[in-house]
Amino acid sequence: MVSSRALKRWALVHKWTSLVCTAFLLLLCVTGLPLVFRDEIGDWLSDDPPYAVLPAETPMANLDRMVETARQRHPDQVIWYVFVDDDEPKVVVGMLPSPTADRTLARFLRFDARTGELLKEIEPLATRSLSFIDVMLRLHRDLFADLPGELFLGAMGLLFVAATVSGIVLYAPFVSRQRFGEVRRMRSARIKWLDLHNLLGATTMAWALVVGVTGVINELSQPLFLVWQRTDVQAMVQPYRDLPVPRPDELSSVQRAFDTVRQALPGMAVTSVVFPGGKFGSPHHYLVWTKGASALTSRLFSPVLLDARTGRLTTVVQMPWYLRALQVSRPLHFGDYGGLPLKIIWALLDLATIAVLGSGLYLWLSRRRSPIEARLAELQAAE
Numbered sequence: 001m002v003s004s005r006a007l008k009r010w011a012l013v014h015k016w017t018s019l020v021c022t023a024f025l026l027l028l029c030v031t032g033l034p035l036v037f038r039d040e041i042g043d044w045l046s047d048d049p050p051y052a053v054l055p056a057e058t059p060m061a062n063l064d065r066m067v068e069t070a071r072q073r074h075p076d077q078v079i080w081y082v083f084v085d086d087d088e089p090k091v092v093v094g095m096l097p098s099p100t101a102d103r104t105l106a107r108f109l110r111f112d113a114r115t116g117e118l119l120k121e122i123e124p125l126a127t128r129s130l131s132f133i134d135v136m137l138r139l140h141r142d143l144f145a146d147l148p149g150e151l152f153l154g155a156m157g158l159l160f161v162a163a164t165v166s167g168i169v170l171y172a173p174f175v176s177r178q179r180f181g182e183v184r185r186m187r188s189a190r191i192k193w194l195d196l197h198n199l200l201g202a203t204t205m206a207w208a209l210v211v212g213v214t215g216v217i218n219e220l221s222q223p224l225f226l227v228w229q230r231t232d233v234q235a236m237v238q239p240y241r242d243l244p245v246p247r248p249d250e251l252s253s254v255q256r257a258f259d260t261v262r263q264a265l266p267g268m269a270v271t272s273v274v275f276p277g278g279k280f281g282s283p284h285h286y287l288v289w290t291k292g293a294s295a296l297t298s299r300l301f302s303p304v305l306l307d308a309r310t311g312r313l314t315t316v317v318q319m320p321w322y323l324r325a326l327q328v329s330r331p332l333h334f335g336d337y338g339g340l341p342l343k344i345i346w347a348l349l350d351l352a353t354i355a356v357l358g359s360g361l362y363l364w365l366s367r368r369r370s371p372i373e374a375r376l377a378e379l380q381a382a383e
Contacts, residue, residue, distance in 0.1 A: 011170060017163040019364065021156045022357055028153070028215070029354045031140040036334055036343050036350065038133050045132070049119050051089050051112050060084070061116030063255040063273075066091055069118055070109045071248070080106060082254055083272045089113040099245075099277035102126075147222055154219035161212040167201050193366075197359040200352050207349045208356075214329035224322050225280050233282055236305060236315060240284040245277045252311035254286070261288045261304050264313055268302065269293050276308045284308055299331045300324070 034041060063082055070079065070093040080094040091111040096103075108122040125134070142149030201208075254273055261270050268290035274281045281287040285305040292298050305314040319327075331337035335346030 011166075013162060013166040015364075017159045017166065018360055021159040021163065022361055024153065024156045025160055026354065026357050028140055028156075029350055029357065031136045032334075033347055033350050034133065034136050035140055036336070036346050038137075039336070040340075041133060048110070051119075052115050052117070054114050058114045060089075060091075060113050061111075063091065063258055064253050065116050066093055066109075066111045066118075067254050069111075069116075070095060073109070073118075073121075074107070077107070078248065078277075079275045080278060081272050081274045084113065084258070084270060086269055086271065096278075099275070100279055141219075150219045150222060154216050157212050157216035157219060161209060161216070164201075164205055164208045164212060168205055193359050193362055197356060197363060200356045200359070204349055204352045204356065208353055210332055211353075214333040217326055217329040218333055221326055224326055228320060228323055229280060232317070232320060236317070237282050237284055240282075243284060245283045246308050251275070251308050252286075252306075256311050257286045257288060257306050260306060260311065260313055261290060265290055265302075265304070265316070267293055269298075271301070285314060286311075299337055300327055 063084075067079060067082060071077075074095055077095040077097060078099055080096045080099075083092040083094070085091070089112060091113045093109045093111070095107050095109070097105055104126040105124045107124050109118060110120045110122070111118055122128075130138070138144050141153075143153065145152070257273055258270055261268075269292075270288060270290050272289045274287040274289070276285055276287075277283050282305060284307070286308050288304040288306060289301050290304060291301045302319065303317045305317060306312060307314055335342050
């Protein structure tokens with residue numbers, strides 16, 4: 001049993017962690033709600049031209065032809081990556097002014113994967129107006145402050161986890177004095193809100209811990225990838241260290257790289273080919289990302305390095321534990337691995353968490369007002 005002194009300490013932890021992070025957590029919960037349904041919202045708001053109506057077994061067009069089309073349209077740009085969608089017949093070619101340029105300067109060319117026809121070109125984020133989902137994502141991810149914003153929200157996530165754990169500790173002795181989930185409707189409004197706060201908090205505590213911890217891991221994605229690039233990737237490209245980064249005319253076929261990886265890893269689906277020289281890849285290799293083909297492994301990605309000049313497979317990379325944790329955390333955070341039913345459950349739990357945060361804020365403000373109200377009552381009585 002927890003002593004009264006220990007409970008007081010936990011109460012202080014719960015109070016101050018909740019106070020510091022409540023406003024930001026409300027922002028994250030509100031912005032996270034549409035992000036759960038971002039695919040559905042994106043399809044609803046999309047004005048993209050339709051894909052060609054072709055038989056389901058129509059093979060994919062040659063990727064080299066799409067890359068060449070992108071280069072001809074923007075000869076002053078470099079190819080960042082080629083993404084192959086497995087949910088719809090779409091290929092996206094990302095381009096940057098230079099391999100190390102900021103990602104907000106990237107433009108995206110969307111192709112029909114079966115015909116190779118260019119369907120749409122999306123201007124860089126830095127020069128176009130943000131969509132509703134863009135705004136929600138930036139607020140949720142980094143408050144429009146890039147890496148400092150990500151680290152700040154990661155710290156807020158840690159405070160949220162501390163507030164959740166301390167709330168669980170404080171709720172245990174509360175349950176021993178009354179039935180679980182009981183709301184004392186005949187008491188004051190503040191007591192009713194306290195009971196609702198405790199009930200919703202106890203109901204969502206497991207989900208809140210999962211989302212809080214995975215949110216912290218997600219906020220560390222950029223530093224984690226930089227650590228991986230500067231350690232494991234640097235060790236793998238050591239034999240190529242004295243070679244210059246290959247020029248565009250020295251690069252081997254993207255289509256051949258795609259086919260080579262599919263043949264080497266028949267149980268995996270190829271999702272993207274990252275060109276050499278960028279921030280999150282090798283200066284001398286195609287970094288080809290693959291993922292599992294089953295529902296269970298479709299969120300686990302494995303990278304493959306191919307020599308960008310020769311197209312030969314160099315190595316299948318074993319991801320470090322911290323990047324594996326990042327991969328697992330992303331679907332758990334947004335609840336997008338079980339289709340629409342799970343997304344609806346995630347949204348309901350998000351709304352319940354908003355209610356917990358709002359009721360907690362109300363309880364704190366009402367307690368802060370109570371001495372003032374008591375003093376006003378004394379003054380009125382004296383008159």
